[in-house]
Amino acid sequence: MKLNEPKIKKMYNLLLNKYGYQGWWPLINYKCKKTLKTKFIEKYHPKDYSFPKTKNELFEICIGCILTQNTSWLNVEKSLYNLNQLKLINPNKIINSHSSTIQKCIKPSGYFNLKTKYIKNFTKAFLENKWSNKNPPSRIELLDIKGVGNETADSILLYGFKVPSFVIDAYTKRILLNLKILNKEEPYNKIKYLFENSLEQKYELFQEFHALLVKHAKMYYTNKKTYKQDFLYEEL
DNA sequence: TTCCAGGCAATAC
């Protein structure tokens, strides 16, 4: 057993216990069942790991993964909303759209010139290789796309194609460093394998864990002053 | 006003 394996497992249980099921990946068109009390549109789907259910939902997740690069999710939602208004959350529509159209839609999420190219690059590969839930891309194929790096590739695999590939983001690195599970900045893949080797290879678990880490980091790790308030420090 | 968000590629050593 690896040194940090028990800590990683315990961390998951502590986070789940504190925050509950996160219901990632958010989908803009997912609607909660209407009840007497609620008829709002809910983007999250706690404890339901069956998404994406359609090809367009799969595509929406992939596009969201690219749009959220170094960008807040609120801004990404605005871009997805704009794309959806023009019914562009569809690979064939994206390929046949002018770049200027996409640029206007995704302006709220920043880097819109770059991200338009990235989305086009991804969509081209998506269609050419006929990627689907039954025919997912390999990590290598995704990394070969200009605009898809480690985190984006893993997010697409994990949340889009339900492949158990752990996502490491800036938040996760911050948490591990503060808790001294890592004592220095390590390469992406080394941190990724630390999680993957400590856990069951289940996509549901990987999705939930990563979402919980983001939730936790938003509470304690957006401001350096609150790092030391992280309750995990005492519990692990 | 400044800082930062669910990164990436190009470039320079």
Add this chain to the structure above:
DNA sequence: GTATTGCATGGA
């Protein structure tokens, strides 16, 4: 292989 830089909007 590691360090630096440009890319861009919107909310706190």
